[in-house]
Amino acid sequence: MLKTLIGRELLDNLMTFRFAAAVFITLLLVVANTIVLLKDYEQRLTAYNTAVQESREDLREEKTYAGYSGTLVAHRPPNPLSIFNLGLDKQVGNKIEVYHAFVPTIWDAEKHGMDNPFLNLFTSIDIVLVFQGVLSLLALIFAYDGLAGERERGTLRLVLTHPIQRGYILLAKYISAMLCLLVPLLISLLLSIILLTTSTTLALRADDFLRIGGIVLTSLLYVSLFYLIGLCISALTRRTSTALMLCMFVWGVLVLVYPNLILTAVDIVPKPNAQISVHNQIKQMWEQLDKENKQFIRNDGVLSPPSRGGEDLAAGFGLEGVEYTFWQDEDKPSILLYFHQTGLYAGKIKAESEPQVPPVQNYYGFYNRETINTVERTWLVRKPALEAIYVQPANLGRMLLRFSPVGLYDAATEAWAGTDLEGIQDFFGTVQRYRRAVVDYFYDKKIFESRQWFAADKGTADWDALPQFSFHRSDTGINAKRALPDMLLLLTMNVILFTVVLLIFVKSEV
Amino acid sequence: MWHIAKRELYDNLNSLRFALTTVLLLALMLTNAIVHLREHPKRVQKYNDAVTGYENRLASYANESLYLLAQQGPGDLHKKPSPLHFCAEGGDAFLSGTVNAGDPFMYSADMTGVWKLSYPAVTPNLENVRPDAIKLDWGFIIGYVLSLVALLFTFDAISGERERGTLRLMLANSIPRHTVLIGKFLGALISVSIPFTLSVLINLLVISTDSDLHLNAEAWERLGIIFCIALLYMSLFLALGLLVSTRVRQSAVSLVILLLVWVTLVVFMPNTLASMTGEFSPSMLSGEFWKRYRQLHQELDEKYEDRVWSDNSDIKTLTARSEYFSLHVVLDERLNEDRLNLQINQFRHARSIIRVSPVAIVQHLLESFAGTGFERHLQFIENTQRYARHFREFVVDTDRKDPKSRHLIGIREGMAEKPVSPASVPKFEDTLSLSKDFNTRAMELLLLTLFVMVLLSGAYLAFVRVEV
Numbered sequence: 001m002l003k004t005l006i007g008r009e010l011l012d013n014l015m016t017f018r019f020a021a022a023v024f025i026t027l028l029l030v031v032a033n034t035i036v037l038l039k040d041y042e043q044r045l046t047a048y049n050t051a052v053q054e055s056r057e058d059l060r061e062e063k064t065y066a067g068y069s070g071t072l073v074a075h076r077p078p079n080p081l082s083i084f085n086l087g088l089d090k091q092v093g094n095k096i097e098v099y100h101a102f103v104p105t106i107w108d109a110e111k112h113g114m115d116n117p118f119l120n121l122f123t124s125i126d127i128v129l130v131f132q133g134v135l136s137l138l139a140l141i142f143a144y145d146g147l148a149g150e151r152e153r154g155t156l157r158l159v160l161t162h163p164i165q166r167g168y169i170l171l172a173k174y175i176s177a178m179l180c181l182l183v184p185l186l187i188s189l190l191l192s193i194i195l196l197t198t199s200t201t202l203a204l205r206a207d208d209f210l211r212i213g214g215i216v217l218t219s220l221l222y223v224s225l226f227y228l229i230g231l232c233i234s235a236l237t238r239r240t241s242t243a244l245m246l247c248m249f250v251w252g253v254l255v256l257v258y259p260n261l262i263l264t265a266v267d268i269v270p271k272p273n274a275q276i277s278v279h280n281q282i283k284q285m286w287e288q289l290d291k292e293n294k295q296f297i298r299n300d301g302v303l304s305p306p307s308r309g310g311e312d313l314a315a316g317f318g319l320e321g322v323e324y325t326f327w328q329d330e331d332k333p334s335i336l337l338y339f340h341q342t343g344l345y346a347g348k349i350k351a352e353s354e355p356q357v358p359p360v361q362n363y364y365g366f367y368n369r370e371t372i373n374t375v376e377r378t379w380l381v382r383k384p385a386l387e388a389i390y391v392q393p394a395n396l397g398r399m400l401l402r403f404s405p406v407g408l409y410d411a412a413t414e415a416w417a418g419t420d421l422e423g424i425q426d427f428f429g430t431v432q433r434y435r436r437a438v439v440d441y442f443y444d445k446k447i448f449e450s451r452q453w454f455a456a457d458k459g460t461a462d463w464d465a466l467p468q469f470s471f472h473r474s475d476t477g478i479n480a481k482r483a484l485p486d487m488l489l490l491l492t493m494n495v496i497l498f499t500v501v502l503l504i505f506v507k508s509e510v
Numbered sequence: 511m512w513h514i515a516k517r518e519l520y521d522n523l524n525s526l527r528f529a530l531t532t533v534l535l536l537a538l539m540l541t542n543a544i545v546h547l548r549e550h551p552k553r554v555q556k557y558n559d560a561v562t563g564y565e566n567r568l569a570s571y572a573n574e575s576l577y578l579l580a581q582q583g584p585g586d587l588h589k590k591p592s593p594l595h596f597c598a599e600g601g602d603a604f605l606s607g608t609v610n611a612g613d614p615f616m617y618s619a620d621m622t623g624v625w626k627l628s629y630p631a632v633t634p635n636l637e638n639v640r641p642d643a644i645k646l647d648w649g650f651i652i653g654y655v656l657s658l659v660a661l662l663f664t665f666d667a668i669s670g671e672r673e674r675g676t677l678r679l680m681l682a683n684s685i686p687r688h689t690v691l692i693g694k695f696l697g698a699l700i701s702v703s704i705p706f707t708l709s710v711l712i713n714l715l716v717i718s719t720d721s722d723l724h725l726n727a728e729a730w731e732r733l734g735i736i737f738c739i740a741l742l743y744m745s746l747f748l749a750l751g752l753l754v755s756t757r758v759r760q761s762a763v764s765l766v767i768l769l770l771v772w773v774t775l776v777v778f779m780p781n782t783l784a785s786m787t788g789e790f791s792p793s794m795l796s797g798e799f800w801k802r803y804r805q806l807h808q809e810l811d812e813k814y815e816d817r818v819w820s821d822n823s824d825i826k827t828l829t830a831r832s833e834y835f836s837l838h839v840v841l842d843e844r845l846n847e848d849r850l851n852l853q854i855n856q857f858r859h860a861r862s863i864i865r866v867s868p869v870a871i872v873q874h875l876l877e878s879f880a881g882t883g884f885e886r887h888l889q890f891i892e893n894t895q896r897y898a899r900h901f902r903e904f905v906v907d908t909d910r911k912d913p914k915s916r917h918l919i920g921i922r923e924g925m926a927e928k929p930v931s932p933a934s935v936p937k938f939e940d941t942l943s944l945s946k947d948f949n950t951r952a953m954e955l956l957l958l959t960l961f962v963m964v965l966l967s968g969a970y971l972a973f974v975r976v977e978v
Contacts, residue, residue: 018766025770029778036785088639107637116793117631118857121601122784133777141766242526244765249530252658263643265541394640401641421639
């Protein structure tokens with residue numbers, strides 16, 4: 001019986017104009033946007049590859065180890081799944097310095113060069129956004145006359161004269177509509193995947209298909225939720241025209257108005273000024289280091305004070321053959337970044353200065369060690385402060401968005417694609433571990449107190465032996481774990497709505 | 511005709527959609543007003559602080575000497591925030607609020623060149639991990655919500671009556687068909703205008719409660735124009751609704767078609783098309799920019815190297831140096847401007863193509879009448895360029911008045927060392943003019959009117975030929 005019902009419903013749905021229109025529009029939008037997104041991805045990939053190449057060459061040119069500041073750079077590759085949900089992939093920085101004097105975070109990252117910043121004014125439309133707008137609309141269009149229409153035409157009464165449970169009728173309607181909605185979803189996805197595989201630069205791996213599968217599953221839950229909303233409205237109203245009107249307003253509010261309204265109304269702009277005390281604290285820690293540094297030089301018999309920017313360093317500790325000295329100051333209160341470093345470069349140290357070299361080496365061993373300790377201490381206060389400034393308001397915004405299915409859908413697909421905040425943080429976590437590995441390598445090989453740290457005369461820096469940076473996106477399991485809460489919420493809403501529709505339908509008079 | 515319009519109006523006023531529309535528009539407009547009250551004082555404060563900083567910098571150099579003014583330049587020039595920011599946000603976050611007129615090139619520790627104009631780009635989202643949203647300005651409310659509402663009011667205007675059989679009844683009377691159509695159109699226009707006007711009035715009421723944000727006569731004039739544009743845009747979608755409603759037998763099918771057209775036209779088309787057409791007039795790649803930069807400087811350096819850097823400061827070296835500095839600035843500025851122009855052209859190209867979508871037209875119009883967005887940014891850049899010329903002329907003129915000066919701009923030994931009265935130094939004033947906006951936008955207004963005309967006459971033709 002159920003089969004017959006489904007068959008009838010399916011036939012009814014498939015032969016309609018709205019179905020043809022639905023398939024056509026979805027295909028058109030998905031294909032057009034895939035082409036645009038693919039081109040954009042290729043551009044970003046080219047920029048990434050050039051940047052990686054350039055920074056590798058830059059690093060090779062450095063003769064001393066101290067020269068790695070600003071030249072040892074980690075680059076974030078564009079995520080191929082950003083075509084499905086762009087998320088933060090294009091927005092946040094993709095170029096980050098690895099240096100022992102600060103812990104790299106999202107907020108310290110910069111961006112590869114942009115050819116035309118004006119083009120940022122156009123929003124990028126990813127495939128999930130198309131589904132979000134079009135499929136939800138289609139689901140409502142399929143649903144609005146599901147019950148009200150049959151009631152108006154009187155066919156509902158006819159069907160119910162047969163000994164069928166009302167639940168079955170509802171189930172049959174639900175299944176057939178979902179099957180119909182699956183068609184545009186799958187065909188358009190298939191087309192976009194075919195387009196993606198024709199591209200030579202974009203390589204989808206096996207686990208990427210699993211992730212795409214996750215996105216499809218989430219899309220299904222999302223579409224089904226909207227179908228049930230439509231059915232609920234249809235069960236509640238007597239006339240189809242009222243049902244249609246209500247559906248459209250609900251769609252407008254949930255998809256178009258609510259997400260934008262809530263994000264504009266609630267103030268989630270980061271307020272760095274609230275954490276200015278933390279910045280001062282960090283500054284004090286660095287001043288402490290400065291003091292210890294001067295103390296060390298004073299206690300050392302050979303070197304003479306003062307150090308930073310002072311005459312002694314400027315004169316290169318009296319070493320003959322120093323070509324230049326440098327000091328680097330960073331002070332960005334908005335991202336709580338503060339550090340300073342000093343250094344010198346000697347091409348060839350003259351023989352008469354040779355006795356001076358071991359104390360200078362000793363000094364750099366001390367200075368770098370203390371710098372790293374200071375960084376560890378500042379990181380303890382900087383990390384929670386950055387979370388409070390940037391992550392918490394963003395999470396508040398995301399939480400508020402979840403009151404609309406659109407927010408849930410977006411969050412879950414972002415998690416699948418790995419373009420959500422956590423996915424991006426994975427990269428910066430890897431960079432932080434890489435910085436640690438470089439520092440450990442420098443400790444192990446005693447590079448901080450080596451002659452090659454500042455002088456290029458007896459052996460130059462060996463960059464090939466340095467640990468190499470590599471980043472792999474997280475496992476599919478982790479993506480799934482991140483997407484799961486939102487998917488479960490969607491599922492629960494589905495179940496609740498289905499029960500509600502069932503209850504209304506069972507109780508209603510025909 | 512008025513009779514029909516009146517009947518339509520009464521029908522609509524009692525309907526569910528009227529109530530829902532009123533609630534929706536009021537909620538949106540109120541939020542818009544409240545957010546504006548919260549954000550705008552901050553923007554104005556920021557601008558005022560920046561201008562104070564700029565004036566102090568200028569005064570401190572002027573009090574030192576004319577030479578320092580000529581070397582350091584006026585500094586950062588700031589874009590004035592528009593009081594009508596709530597009408598159209600115009601992607602201001604992506605457009606730089608400053609043009610840099612300072613930043614002289616440092617040749618060595620004791621040798622500094624002359625200031626130049628450069629156009630910094632902004633990457634505003636770098637520190638931003640927030641979810642993105644369309645800003646809730648009038649542009650959004652009119653462009654997206656009002657157009658959707660207009661469709662919902664007209665999708666069953668003809669097909670619904672035909673379904674119910676009342677159309678036949680009406681046409682049995684001796685009313686010409688076009689009267690029926692125009693009556694319906696006017697009825698729908700008035701019934702959508704009522705909640706819209708109401709919400710606009712409440713929005714403006716809330717905004718004018720704050721005494722700091724007083725809107726002057728010109729602002730009200732602009733608001734009036736924006737309101738008219740909104741009505742025109744609304745009529746476009748009403749006409750579209752009537753057209754489809756006439757052609758289609760069932761109202762449900764009519765709504766499905768209209769919604770799909772709306773989603774494509776309003777939500778997706780502008781951005782997708784813009785990204786597709788970016789290719790046709792490519793801008794200068796950043797790699798190419800630096801290549802040209804280095805090449806130009808190499809040529810210049812080769813030409814001047816031996817004459818400029820000698821230690822003796824005789825008149826010949828100084829003249830060459832002054833010439834070298836000014837040529838350096840001219841080359842830099844020309845290159846910066848070339849790149850900017852290419853970027854602007856590429857963007858303009860994309861912008862003119864997306865005008866097939868009426869929502870793009872209406873947003874461009876709103877932006878320019880609200881004094882925000884891209885065209886405004888171009889005006890700002892033009893203002894800064896004019897000011898830069900003016901400033902340079904001022905320096906040359908003042909220097910010429912000094913009999914002791916050797917009139918070599920940018921060289922300490924070659925210029926008047928006397929301080930300048932800060933009041934006499936020209937100040938940068940960012941201005942907006944309505945007449946100019948109107949001229950550049952006339953084309954788009956015309957296009958919008960044309961759209962309405964075509965759709966209305968289409969609806970008329972369809973209705974005349976339709977069988978009841």
